[in-house]
Amino acid sequence: MKENADTVVVAGVGIMPVGEHWELSLRHLALEAISAAQSDAGGIRPQALYVANMLAPALSGQSHLGALLADFAGMRGVEASTIEAAGASGGVAVRHAYLALKSGAIDVALVLGVEKVTDKASGQVQAALATGTDSEYEAIQGITLNAQAALLMQRYLFEHDAPKDSLAGFSLTAHQNAVSNPNAMFRKAIKPEQYANSPIISEPLNTFDVAPLADGAAALVLARASALPDGHDLPRVLIAGSATATSALAVHDRPDPLTLAAAKQSAGEAMLQAALSPEDIGLFELHDSFSIFGALSLEAAGFADRGRGWKLAQNGDISLTGDIPIATFGGSKARGDPGAATGIYQLAEATLQLQGRANQNQVSDAAIAMTQCLGGSGATASTHILRRAN
Amino acid sequence: MNRFAGMETSQHWRLKQQRYSLVGEVCPHCTSKIFPPRDICPDCGEDARDIYQFSGRGEVYSHTTVYQAPSGHTENAPYPVAIVRLEEGPLVTAQLTDLGSEPVEIGTPVEMVTRKLGADGERGMLVYGYKFRPAVAER
Numbered sequence: 001m002k003e004n005a006d007t008v009v010v011a012g013v014g015i016m017p018v019g020e021h022w023e024l025s026l027r028h029l030a031l032e033a034i035s036a037a038q039s040d041a042g043g044i045r046p047q048a049l050y051v052a053n054m055l056a057p058a059l060s061g062q063s064h065l066g067a068l069l070a071d072f073a074g075m076r077g078v079e080a081s082t083i084e085a086a087g088a089s090g091g092v093a094v095r096h097a098y099l100a101l102k103s104g105a106i107d108v109a110l111v112l113g114v115e116k117v118t119d120k121a122s123g124q125v126q127a128a129l130a131t132g133t134d135s136e137y138e139a140i141q142g143i144t145l146n147a148q149a150a151l152l153m154q155r156y157l158f159e160h161d162a163p164k165d166s167l168a169g170f171s172l173t174a175h176q177n178a179v180s181n182p183n184a185m186f187r188k189a190i191k192p193e194q195y196a197n198s199p200i201i202s203e204p205l206n207t208f209d210v211a212p213l214a215d216g217a218a219a220l221v222l223a224r225a226s227a228l229p230d231g232h233d234l235p236r237v238l239i240a241g242s243a244t245a246t247s248a249l250a251v252h253d254r255p256d257p258l259t260l261a262a263a264k265q266s267a268g269e270a271m272l273q274a275a276l277s278p279e280d281i282g283l284f285e286l287h288d289s290f291s292i293f294g295a296l297s298l299e300a301a302g303f304a305d306r307g308r309g310w311k312l313a314q315n316g317d318i319s320l321t322g323d324i325p326i327a328t329f330g331g332s333k334a335r336g337d338p339g340a341a342t343g344i345y346q347l348a349e350a351t352l353q354l355q356g357r358a359n360q361n362q363v364s365d366a367a368i369a370m371t372q373c374l375g376g377s378g379a380t381a382s383t384h385i386l387r388r389a390n
Numbered sequence: 391m392n393r394f395a396g397m398e399t400s401q402h403w404r405l406k407q408q409r410y411s412l413v414g415e416v417c418p419h420c421t422s423k424i425f426p427p428r429d430i431c432p433d434c435g436e437d438a439r440d441i442y443q444f445s446g447r448g449e450v451y452s453h454t455t456v457y458q459a460p461s462g463h464t465e466n467a468p469y470p471v472a473i474v475r476l477e478e479g480p481l482v483t484a485q486l487t488d489l490g491s492e493p494v495e496i497g498t499p500v501e502m503v504t505r506k507l508g509a510d511g512e513r514g515m516l517v518y519g520y521k522f523r524p525a526v527a528e529r
Binding site for chain 1: 395396397401405426432451452453454455456457458459460461462463464466469471472473480481482483484485496507508517519
């Protein structure tokens with residue numbers, strides 16, 4: 001891809017460890033990530049702040065995060081607002097920043113993903129998350145995101161005649177990759193027996209099929225190539241494709257609940273923009289908040305046929321040395337699930353891969369990466385393709 | 391007061407036709423049956439506001455159990471939930487109830503019944519709605 005003045009570059013990344021940050025409030029989590037990203041980018045000043053967040057109004061009693069965080073992070077005055085699309089918020093926020101940069105309206109944007117969940121009890125968190133489903137026809141029935149994933153997994157195993165442990169590989173791979181990630185919540189590999197014997201959350205979904213939702217914040221500085229200062233010496237990573245798509249909000253309103261239509265559409269559009277096909281992608285940071293989404297996302301993006309995604313998790317294809325590495329820093333499963341910030345973590349991690357800064361998690365010769373985050377049970381999907389400049 | 395599912399009385403009231411009697415719509419253009427009602431046909435994109443009374447019969451498309459319930463539902467946990475394929479075509483998300491000793495499976499015939507979904511706190515309004523039970527003729 002030729003680098004033009006309007007090419008959008010990832011100029012810097014900042015990542016906070018995902019976990020239980022009892023000592024940090026939402027604004028302090030955000031500040032840490034913003035400061036890290038700005039420092040990584042060599043101190044260039046953003047003209048706009050995009051905040052990806054879903055749960056602050058329900059769990060912290062705080063909305064209006066744009067003004068709050070721009071001011072708190074020393075950017076008082078800049079254009080700033082929240083972008084909300086449940087778990088897809090991060091990718092959607094990057095998409096909005098990308099459009100503003102492409103248009104030339106701004107030269108430098110800061111995109112922050114932040115979520116503070118550990119101040120509230122589990123029932124309140126489950127209820128807040130369930131507001132991302134169809135509240136009148138799903139949440140009212142006591143459905144949770146866990147239950148929706150379980151319903152999809154149950155149907156998947158039935159329709160595709162897949163064994164009970166067929167999705168174990170997603171969890172095993174994520175935990176293996178998180179061992180060497182200092183920002184990961186669970187830095188411990190697990191064995192197949194541990195997966196098989198773990199407690200049931202909602203049958204057939206077990207503890208290791210579910211990513212742990214926790215506090216997190218990550219930030220990206222995005223800039224037009226023409227706006228980068230001369231001293232910016234990080235390897236160039238460009239956004240080569242950017243697309244967001246939606247499907248029916250309620251799972252029961254989708255013609256085929258086992259096809260993530262929004263994921264398929266956004267991946268297809270992003271690949272079309274970048275003039276790439278699945279075999280060109282060197283690694284894929286997919287949305288593994290549940291192991292079933294790993295399989296469905298691989299199928300939606302074209303890495304596997306319908307009903308065959310689980311096979312890639314069985315034979316090592318998704319490991320760091322496989323054909324299509326996923327969750328290279330542990331993914332939501334083991335790095336930890338930062339809710340609406342997921343997409344920002346994915347893009348930050350993919351950038352580190354393409355810059356050769358992934359240390360023990362490095363995918364060798366990574367030149368092209370795809371990221372995709374999902375909102376709810378896949379009603380929104382936002383896909384980005386990053387490319388290392390030649 | 392602690393509102394059930396965070397919804398006000400007026401929100402529940404507006405949904406009474408759907409909730410109590412599974413009333414949806416039929417598209418006058420392509421004859422698709424629509425539940426929940428949405429006024430624009432998801433299949434052909436045309437206006438679809440003709441009332442349609444669903445039979446309440448269907449079969450289990452998928453099922454599971456909620457153990458970690460959201461606030462408002464905790465006193466009923468654990469409870470079984472399902473996606474049901476109505477015999478007229480649409481899928482609907484609902485709790486299962488009146489389960490006998492036979493295990494629920496994908497394909498189990500079910501029928502709609504009206505049951506209590508929850509309440510606005512201990513002395514507040516009761517919220518009723520559809521649930522599904524194994525079809526009586528099949529038991």
